[in-house]
Amino acid sequence: MIAEEDPDPQRGSIEAGAANRPDRFELLYELGCAFAARIELGELLPLIAAKCREVLNADGISILLLDPEHNELYFPYVAQADPAVIERLRQLRFAANLGIAGAALKEGRAIRVVDAQRDTRHYHGVDLVTGLTTRDLLAVPLITHQGKVGVIEAVNSRGPAPFTEEDLAFFEALAGSIAVAIENARLYAQVRESEASLRTRIGVLRRDLARTDVFSKIIGSTSAMMEVFRLMESAAASSIPVLVEGETGTGKELVARAIHLASNRSDGPFVAINCASLPETLLESELFGHRRGAFTGAVRDNPGLFRAANGGVIFLDEISDMPMSMQAKLLRVLEEEEVVAVGDTFPRKVDVRVLSATNRDLKAEVERGNFRQDLYYRVAVFPIKLPPLRERREDIALLATHFLDLAAQRHRKRIQGFMPHTIEALTRYDWPGNVRELRNEIDRAVALARDGESIAPGHLTAAVAVGRREPSGTLQASPVNASRIARPAGDKGGDGAAEPLRKARAAFEARHILEALRQHDSNVSRTAQALGLSRAALQKKMKVYGLR
Numbered sequence: 001m002i003a004e005e006d007p008d009p010q011r012g013s014i015e016a017g018a019a020n021r022p023d024r025f026e027l028l029y030e031l032g033c034a035f036a037a038r039i040e041l042g043e044l045l046p047l048i049a050a051k052c053r054e055v056l057n058a059d060g061i062s063i064l065l066l067d068p069e070h071n072e073l074y075f076p077y078v079a080q081a082d083p084a085v086i087e088r089l090r091q092l093r094f095a096a097n098l099g100i101a102g103a104a105l106k107e108g109r110a111i112r113v114v115d116a117q118r119d120t121r122h123y124h125g126v127d128l129v130t131g132l133t134t135r136d137l138l139a140v141p142l143i144t145h146q147g148k149v150g151v152i153e154a155v156n157s158r159g160p161a162p163f164t165e166e167d168l169a170f171f172e173a174l175a176g177s178i179a180v181a182i183e184n185a186r187l188y189a190q191v192r193e194s195e196a197s198l199r200t201r202i203g204v205l206r207r208d209l210a211r212t213d214v215f216s217k218i219i220g221s222t223s224a225m226m227e228v229f230r231l232m233e234s235a236a237a238s239s240i241p242v243l244v245e246g247e248t249g250t251g252k253e254l255v256a257r258a259i260h261l262a263s264n265r266s267d268g269p270f271v272a273i274n275c276a277s278l279p280e281t282l283l284e285s286e287l288f289g290h291r292r293g294a295f296t297g298a299v300r301d302n303p304g305l306f307r308a309a310n311g312g313v314i315f316l317d318e319i320s321d322m323p324m325s326m327q328a329k330l331l332r333v334l335e336e337e338e339v340v341a342v343g344d345t346f347p348r349k350v351d352v353r354v355l356s357a358t359n360r361d362l363k364a365e366v367e368r369g370n371f372r373q374d375l376y377y378r379v380a381v382f383p384i385k386l387p388p389l390r391e392r393r394e395d396i397a398l399l400a401t402h403f404l405d406l407a408a409q410r411h412r413k414r415i416q417g418f419m420p421h422t423i424e425a426l427t428r429y430d431w432p433g434n435v436r437e438l439r440n441e442i443d444r445a446v447a448l449a450r451d452g453e454s455i456a457p458g459h460l461t462a463a464v465a466v467g468r469r470e471p472s473g474t475l476q477a478s479p480v481n482a483s484r485i486a487r488p489a490g491d492k493g494g495d496g497a498a499e500p501l502r503k504a505r506a507a508f509e510a511r512h513i514l515e516a517l518r519q520h521d522s523n524v525s526r527t528a529q530a531l532g533l534s535r536a537a538l539q540k541k542m543k544v545y546g547l548r
């Protein structure tokens with residue numbers, strides 16, 4: 001400590017002061033504990049400044065931290081009434097050997113100055129910035145066993161006389177706890193920062209992994225599918241609403257789920273609702289929630305799917321079937337980003353990304369007056385059109401093999417693969433139900449096949465086995481009717497309907513022939529004989545059913 005010339009030597013020694021004010025040492029302990037308990041620098045520094053200012057009865061407390069890289073001192077926190085002064089001080093940096101603070105830091109000891117203006121070490125730069133005049137001052141270095149942290153200063157005593165030696169001793173004792181608390185808070189901030197950056201990196205890696213994983217489950221090698229993948233990548237990288245369009249069973253939901261998983265909302269929920277499956281009144285309360293008692297049967301509050309999807313994605317399936325009045329309400333939600341529950345009076349904020357799907361031409365629905373144009377422009381910002389299977393026949397073998405593996409696992413069978421005619425038949429067929437129908441077909445074939453066998457055309461339904469190729473217009477399922485039917489969860493729809501008799505008869509015949517062939521080790525003459533046919537007639541039928 002440097003004892004400067006004191007105009008009031010009466011104010012005595014440390015011992016005398018301590019005797020007069022024993023509460024200070026108690027306070028010292030309490031403050032030390034309080035500082036050590038604060039772990040965030042942003043909380044700690046204001047507390048230090050406020051408490052020191054109070055106990056030392058100072059006009060101001062400056063905390064100067066050392067930037068060891070540049071060997072400069074700066075003000076990380078300033079307790080000051082004037083915000084302009086705060087701002088100017090926060091921008092100020094000066095060489096670590098400047099001023100009385102610099103001297104305290106360099107010499108590693110506390111300094112008391114009773115008349116700063118007459119002290120040659122005084123750095124006037126700070127006074128110039130603050131517009132205040134430093135009269136008396138205490139400067140104490142902040143040092144831990146790790147090294148120098150900075151300097152703390154008490155400026156201008158508010159009492160009748162300048163700061164005393166006792167004040168300095170007290171401040172110096174306090175500075176030990178302050179330095180340790182600052183050091184800890186900095187280390188904590190470093191750990192937090194590296195944890196945050198690790199989290200970000202893990203998030204990026206996980207999304208990359210998810211993207212590879214989910215995209216790899218979507219089979220397609222044709223240029224049309226390559227374009228789909230490209231669009232999906234862009235959609236996953238942003239938060240804009242996406243409209244997935246395509247005939248029934250083309251993979252619209254699969255694509256929507258993959259976009260969600262590959263996006264930065266993958267940790268949030270994916271909430272799907274089929275807009276065609278609920279009557280209008282229920283749809284509103286399903287989507288936006290309701291208050292208890294809002295209508296008969298509303299026995300408890302329901303937050304609604306939009307709020308359930310907060311932070312994630314809501315998937316509006318079959319959006320073209322949404323009733324007009326609901327379209328108006330949905331538009332409001334998308335514009336305001338808030339929902340009002342049925343029976344509620346105030347809106348609630350929601351952060352939800354909207355992905356929707358339709359198996360109808362939504363633009364045409366707008367033109368027909370069935371879909372609001374303003375809503376169309378909201379949901380169809382980024383359309384992804386999925387090609388029907390008949391337009392990407394090159395993918396059929398790939399898809400069939402993929403589904404064969406899945407089905408074989410599920411049925412616990414070793415299946416050799418497909419016989420060439422089977423692949424031919426599968427490729428020729430027009431697939432009105434698209435990928436879902438193909439999947440069901442393979443599933444069924446694997447169920448029929450014996451362990452160790454290959455899938456023969458006879459394992460296929462007759463229409464597929466003969467590779468029927470009808471004009472696609474007549475083959476397309478009526479999307480209106482198909483989409484109006486609400487499907488129970490888990491039921492992927494499709495092939496439960498009764499087959500026409502001709503088709504059923506052909507299927508039976510193909511299977512029966514295949515079975516007979518198997519029984520006679522594929523010997524055509526003997527099989528023909530067993531079936532009561534001529535060899536030529538059997539061969540003709542085998543050709544029709546692709547049984548070779």
Ligand SMILES: Nc1ncnc2c1ncn2[C@@H]1O[C@H](COP(=O)(O)OP(=O)(O)OP(=O)(O)O)[C@@H](O)[C@H]1O
Nearest residue numbers: 217218219247248249250251252253254359435436
């Ligand atoms: N490209 C693909 N690769 C692998 N599987 C696919 C592909 N496309 C569709 N699927 C599978 O086909 C089935 C139907 O897909 P999905 O339910 O996504 O179709 P959709 O277009 O939503 O049908 P719908 O119009 O009937 O609602 C699912 O089992 C899905 O996993």
Ligand SMILES: [Mg+2]
Nearest residue numbers: 252253317357
């Ligand atoms: Mg679907």
